[in-house]
Amino acid sequence: MAELLRTNEVGLVALVEALLNDAGIPHQVTDRNMSVLEGSILAIPMRVLVPDEQESEARQLMVDAELGEWLRP
Template sequence: MAELIRTNDVALISVVEALLGEAGIPYQVTDRTMSVLEGTIPVIVPRILVADDREAEARELMVDAELGEWLRA
């Protein structure tokens, strides 16, 4: 799995989930529950992961949606 985005911004996570879901790109949001339990401390940040073979497609989708600035290197 490749890390696409790492953020505490729940609105951004929702938008990215919607975009990936509509495009049929499988994804996983990790550490969502822990960040809520611990309250958005910077140590535990939710990450959006996509399958390695769909990473390029997911990155292109984020850039097209003007979310490229959020992409992890």
């Protein structure tokens, strides 16, 4: 699995999930519950993962949606 982004922004994760769902790209959000449980210290960000073979498609989708600044290198 390839990591697309890492953030504590719940709204951003929801937007990226909607984009990936619409494009039919499977994905997984990790650490969602831990991010909520740890509260406001922002120590454990959520991560959005996609299959390695669909990483370039998912990255292009985010760039097209003007979310490229959030992509992990």
